[in-house]
Amino acid sequence: MDGKHLWSYDGQIFPTIGLNAVAGKPPEEWGMDPVRYEDMIPGCYDPVARIADMDVDGVQSALCFPSFPGFGGGTFFRAQDKELALLCVKAWNDFYIDEWCATAPDRYIPLAILPVWDIDETVAEAERVAAKGARTVSFPDSPVPLGLPSFHSDHWDPLWQVCSEAQMPVSLHFGSGSYVPGFSFSSMKPVPGEMTMPDAPFAVAITLFSTNLMWTTVDLLFSGKLQKFPNLQISLAEGGIGWVPYILERSDYVWERHRYYQPIDFDTRPSDLFKKHFWGCFIDDEHGLKNRHEIGIDRITLEIDFPHSDSNWPNSRKRAAEVLAEVPDDECSLIVEENARRMLNFPRVTTGERVLSGV
Amino acid sequence: MDGKHLWSYDGQIFPTIGLNAVAGKPPEEWGMDPVRYEDMIPGCYDPVARIADMDVDGVQSALCFPSFPGFGGGTFFRAQDKELALLCVKAWNDFYIDEWCATAPDRYIPLAILPVWDIDETVAEAERVAAKGARTVSFPDSPVPLGLPSFHSDHWDPLWQVCSEAQMPVSLHFGSGSYVPGFSFSSMKPVPGEMTMPDAPFAVAITLFSTNLMWTTVDLLFSGKLQKFPNLQISLAEGGIGWVPYILERSDYVWERHRYYQPIDFDTRPSDLFKKHFWGCFIDDEHGLKNRHEIGIDRITLEIDFPHSDSNWPNSRKRAAEVLAEVPDDECSLIVEENARRMLNFPRVTTGERVLSGV
Numbered sequence: 001m002d003g004k005h006l007w008s009y010d011g012q013i014f015p016t017i018g019l020n021a022v023a024g025k026p027p028e029e030w031g032m033d034p035v036r037y038e039d040m041i042p043g044c045y046d047p048v049a050r051i052a053d054m055d056v057d058g059v060q061s062a063l064c065f066p067s068f069p070g071f072g073g074g075t076f077f078r079a080q081d082k083e084l085a086l087l088c089v090k091a092w093n094d095f096y097i098d099e100w101c102a103t104a105p106d107r108y109i110p111l112a113i114l115p116v117w118d119i120d121e122t123v124a125e126a127e128r129v130a131a132k133g134a135r136t137v138s139f140p141d142s143p144v145p146l147g148l149p150s151f152h153s154d155h156w157d158p159l160w161q162v163c164s165e166a167q168m169p170v171s172l173h174f175g176s177g178s179y180v181p182g183f184s185f186s187s188m189k190p191v192p193g194e195m196t197m198p199d200a201p202f203a204v205a206i207t208l209f210s211t212n213l214m215w216t217t218v219d220l221l222f223s224g225k226l227q228k229f230p231n232l233q234i235s236l237a238e239g240g241i242g243w244v245p246y247i248l249e250r251s252d253y254v255w256e257r258h259r260y261y262q263p264i265d266f267d268t269r270p271s272d273l274f275k276k277h278f279w280g281c282f283i284d285d286e287h288g289l290k291n292r293h294e295i296g297i298d299r300i301t302l303e304i305d306f307p308h309s310d311s312n313w314p315n316s317r318k319r320a321a322e323v324l325a326e327v328p329d330d331e332c333s334l335i336v337e338e339n340a341r342r343m344l345n346f347p348r349v350t351t352g353e354r355v356l357s358g359v
Numbered sequence: 360m361d362g363k364h365l366w367s368y369d370g371q372i373f374p375t376i377g378l379n380a381v382a383g384k385p386p387e388e389w390g391m392d393p394v395r396y397e398d399m400i401p402g403c404y405d406p407v408a409r410i411a412d413m414d415v416d417g418v419q420s421a422l423c424f425p426s427f428p429g430f431g432g433g434t435f436f437r438a439q440d441k442e443l444a445l446l447c448v449k450a451w452n453d454f455y456i457d458e459w460c461a462t463a464p465d466r467y468i469p470l471a472i473l474p475v476w477d478i479d480e481t482v483a484e485a486e487r488v489a490a491k492g493a494r495t496v497s498f499p500d501s502p503v504p505l506g507l508p509s510f511h512s513d514h515w516d517p518l519w520q521v522c523s524e525a526q527m528p529v530s531l532h533f534g535s536g537s538y539v540p541g542f543s544f545s546s547m548k549p550v551p552g553e554m555t556m557p558d559a560p561f562a563v564a565i566t567l568f569s570t571n572l573m574w575t576t577v578d579l580l581f582s583g584k585l586q587k588f589p590n591l592q593i594s595l596a597e598g599g600i601g602w603v604p605y606i607l608e609r610s611d612y613v614w615e616r617h618r619y620y621q622p623i624d625f626d627t628r629p630s631d632l633f634k635k636h637f638w639g640c641f642i643d644d645e646h647g648l649k650n651r652h653e654i655g656i657d658r659i660t661l662e663i664d665f666p667h668s669d670s671n672w673p674n675s676r677k678r679a680a681e682v683l684a685e686v687p688d689d690e691c692s693l694i695v696e697e698n699a700r701r702m703l704n705f706p707r708v709t710t711g712e713r714v715l716s717g718v
Contacts, residue, residue, distance in 0.1 A: 031620045144541075152558040182503075182574050199511045200578060201621040207577045207606070207613045211570045215541050218566045219559060242608060245646040246601030247566070253643060254566045257668060261390045262560040284612060287604040287653065294646065309616060 004034040007068050009088075010079040020067050023053070023307030030309060032202065044307045047103040054107065058317025059304055060337070061346065063109040064100070065138060065173055065237065066092060072140045072176030073113030082117065089115045093129050101133075106349040110134045111171065114159075116148060123158045130166035135344040136235060137163065139170050141216045142177035151216075151223045160229045167345055169233035169279065174212040181208035213239030214247050217278065221251055221270040224263065226277050234278045235343060238303060238310070241280040241288035244295045248274055275299060279343050283310050286323055297331050301340040363393040366427050368447075369438040379426055382412070382666030389668060391561065403666045406462040413466065417676025418663055419696070420705065422468040423459070424497060424532055424596065425451060431499045431535030432472030441476065448474045452488050460492075465708040469493045470530065473518075475507060482517045489525035494703040495594060496522065498529050500575045501536035510575075510582045519588045526704055528592035528638065533571040540567035572598030573606050576637065580610055580629040583622065585636050593637045594702060597662060597669070600639040600647035603654045607633055634658060638702050642669050645682055656690050660699040 007014040015034035022030050024041045037045065043053035054062060065071045069092050076085040093112040101108035112129035114137055115121045126137055139159075140146055149155035163170055182204045213236045226232060251270035259265040266273075275296040281303040282288050292300055302320060305311040312319040324332050341347055366373040374393035380403045381389050396404065402412035413421060424430045428451050435444040452471040460467035471488035473496055474480045485496055498518075499505055508514035522529055541563045572595045585591060610629035618624040625632075634655040640662040641647050651659055661679060664670040671678040683691050700706055 027616045028619045030617065150558055152560075181570075182578060199509055201511075201581055201623050203581050203613050203617050203621050203623050204574075204577050206617060207581075207610050208574060210605075210609065211540075211573055214570055215563075215567060218563050219541060222560055222562050222566075240605065240609065242605030243602055246569075246599065246605070246644070249601060249644070249646050250569065250599065251566050253669075254562050257386045258389065258562050258565060260387045262562050264560050264562050285605070285608070287608050287650070291646070291650070310612075 003036070005036045006034060009075065010081055010084065014068055014075070016068070019309045021307050022309045023311055023313045041307070047100045047108065050306075051104050051107060053306065053313065056314045057304065057306065058320075059306075061107050061109055061340070062304065062306070063111055063136070063171075063340075063344065064096070065111065065171075066096070066113060069113060070176060070178075071173035071237070072138045073116065074140070074146070074176060074178055076113070076115065077117055077140075077146060086115050086118075086121060089113055089125065090128075093125070093132075093134070097129065097132050097134060109136075109344055109346050112137050114139060116140060116143065116146075119155060119158060123162055126159060126162045126166070126168070130162065130168055134168060135346055136169050136171045138176065138237075139172060140177040141172040141174055141212050142179060142219065145177050145179040151219045151225060157225075157228070160225060160232050163233075164229050164231040167231070167233075169235045169343055171235040171237050172213065172216050173237035174209040174239050177212065177216075179212060180205050181211045210239040210243055214243060217244075217247060217274070218251055218270075220277075221273055222255075222264045224266070226273050227266060227268070232277060233343065236278060236280050238283075238305065239280065240285045241282045241295055241300055242285045242291070244274070244280055244288065245291050248294070279339065284312065284319060284323060289323055289327060292327070292331070292335075298334055298339055298342075300335050301343065302336045362395070364395045365393060368434070369440055369443065373427055373434070375427070378668045380666050381668045382670055382672045400666065406459045406467065409665075410463050410466060412665065412672065415673045416663065416665065417679075418665075420466050420468055420699070421663065421665070422470055422495070422530075422699075422703065423455070424470065424530075425455070425472060428472060429535060429537075430532035430596070431497045432475065433499070433505070433535060433537055435472075435474065436476055436499075436505060445474050445477075445480060448472055448484065449487075452484070452491075452493070456488065456491050456493060468495075468703055468705050471496050473498065475499060475502065475505075478514060478517060482521055485518060485521045485525070485527070489521065489527055493527060494705055495528050495530045497535065497596075498531060499536040500531040500533055500571050501538060501578065504536050504538040510578045510584060516584075516587070519584060519591050522592075523588045523590040526590070526592075528594045528702055530594040530596050531572065531575050532596035533568040533598050536571065536575075538571060539564050540570045569598040569602055573602060576603075576606060576633070577610055577629075579636075580632055581614075581623045583625070585632050586625060586627070591636060592702065595637060595639050597664065598639065599644045600641045600654055600659055601644045601650070603633070603639055603647065604650050607653070638698065643671065643678060643682060648682055648686060651686070651690070651694075657693055657698055657701075659694050660702065661695045 005016055018031045018033050018035045021035060021040040021044045042049035069075045073089055076088050079085040097110045101110050110133050112134040114125050144150050182200055248271040255264060255270050279299050279301060281301040283303045283305055304316050306313045320336060364375055377390050377392050377394045380394060380399040383400045401408035428434045432448055435447050438444040456469045460469050469492050471493040473484050503509050541559055579593060607630040614623060614629050638658050638660060640660045642662045642664055663675050665672045679695060
């Protein structure tokens with residue numbers, strides 16, 4: 001359409017947002033406008049080309065989130081035709097696990113999205129992808145803005161049960177709950193369907209997206225679900241880590257003072273719950289690394305964001321070496337590799353020793 | 360009503376929320392339920408009794424925000440009868456400056472609220488209270504959830520002009536924009552007037568209120584208003600400081616990479632703008648103090664929160680000594696006194712030397 005490549009699905013047109021495929025372009029050329037596939041480097045869409053891009057970048061393994069379907073499958077959640085949407089969820093999971101990851105099973109880490117509008121189908125799909133080798137499921141960072149039950153509801157318990165049993169951490173990617181910080185008010189105020197564009201530059205939202213995961217974290221810490229599902233693991237995707245010490249100190253402070261008249265009188269401090277159940281990741285977070293021991297040295301992982309606009313590609317390894325310059329080698333090993341392998345149950349392949357089930 | 364003291368205003372009943380008057384009670388007795396005046400210590404409502412409470416607590420001066428009117432005057436903003444509301448704004452300002460502060464003009468710092476629904480009346484009231492000695496005006500931390508123009512609009516420029524000329528910093532108190540993090544969605548979803556109570560415990564909102572001020576800060580840093588009004592000063596009230604280094608690093612990162620296609624291509628880094636225009640405060644923020652030089656040692660002030668539930672009263676001075684134990688004395692002096700006096704243009708009184716105008 002007008003020389004651009006677009007997706008057509010469920011009666012709607014979805015542009016390919018330029019910012020999501022900027023790898024290889026200087027920031028002076030970035031923009032929100034839709035692009036054509038030939039405007040991107042092939043690693044944006046071709047799993048073989050991407051391995052070459054990862055090699056250039058010094059990246060061994062990658063966990064890839066969907067773009068057009070939404071980080072947590074929100075495009076299918078919002079679709080009118082729910083029969084088609086369910087087929088699309090399964091098709092994307094099959095594509096990503098059976099085709100994309102299969103091109104390099106020791107380098108692509110299987111992830112799946114879920115039909116979150118139907119808890120029975122969600123549980124069934126989580127069980128199906130676990131059997132196929134999925135290492136994590138991507139779930140909305142907050143279900144509330146989508147109109148779904150909150151983390152405080154028992155609605156999701158069967159999913160947490162499956163994830164606990166299958167040792168699949170739940171990946172909560174900022175923005176997958178469709179709340180855009182600083183913007184959603186402007187678009188929610190008028191009557192539904194009548195969209196008002198906010199007057200803030202998009203930089204405000206890009207800066208604040210991590211506040212989504214602050215909400216997610218505090219919501220889960222005070223939900224009681226981590227006591228009910230002691231093996232449930234939560235991966236906070238693309239939210240940075242520099243805010244974690246403040247939020248944990250604040251959570252403990254509130255828990256100490258306000259637990260007597262609320263259903264949060266747990267026997268564990270929120271900061272201890274965090275260190276047992278949560279994993280954070282960072283791209284370029286000097287403050288977070290400086291304070292890494294307040295976060296938990298065994299709960300921090302490195303994010304690459306390729307081919308999106310936060311990525312340092314093709315200099316991810318170089319940039320990681322800079323931000324980790326003051327960090328001892330054993331801690332670096334945890335942060336750049338071992339923590340992620342442990343969280344995702346994705347051990348290093350030693351020739352002839354390991355076969356990934358289903359891929 | 361039912362044995363409780365309540366406010367009746369503009370056809371509505373406003374409870375006196377118990378959490379707002381807990382000073383002197385152990386946390387085991389706190390709650391949200393309305394209370395009677397005789398259930399509070401007199402320092403909650405009597406300016407003479409409060410000075411005695413401040414003495415016990417080791418506090419020389421206090422900047423007091425309104426309770427029933429809302430931190431930023433939101434009760435009057437929401438009222439139907441705008442003629443009465445304007446009178447109430449002026450009456451509250453006269454009460455606080457002429458009566459409350461006048462009981463101890465060297466210890467109570469004059470603050471005013473504004474009739475923000477009308478920019479002409481807002482400017483007129485800001486000029487009126489400045490002439491009476493107001494040292495700061497309390498403005499909504501974000502005007503957007505109130506349905507008012509955002510910080511990016513020129514609508515507020517006349518107010519920023521008055522505040523710049525009168526050397527009155529703008530105090531932005533979390534929650535004054537009426538957005539409750541993690542909760543507002545639940546109450547916005549149904550048709551207007553049909554309130555849905557969220558199922559999250561209120562501890563989630565208490566923990567996350569500082570995210571309001573993260574939005575405020577980033578919104579203002581990317582608004583261009585700080586370049587347009589180089590003397591405008593912003594006080595972030597009750598938001599803590601531990602999140603500031605992360606948000607500034609993230610703001611700089613986004614500014615570095617995303618300024619070429621957005622109206623944020625300023626010649627100053629966001630973190631440098633912050634250190635020139637913003638002031639933060641903390642109650643009990645060990646992470647923030649540990650990282651105080653990333654925030655700006657001359658931009659941090661101490662908050663007491665008396666008689667609300669975050670207060671350490673009557674141990675504020677003791678607790679301050681604990682959290683400041685590792686901080687050199689000259690930095691402590693800035694943090695516990697000198698920064699606030701400089702920000703609020705409220706110098707220490709030396710006998711016979713200083714008369715506060717209008718109070």
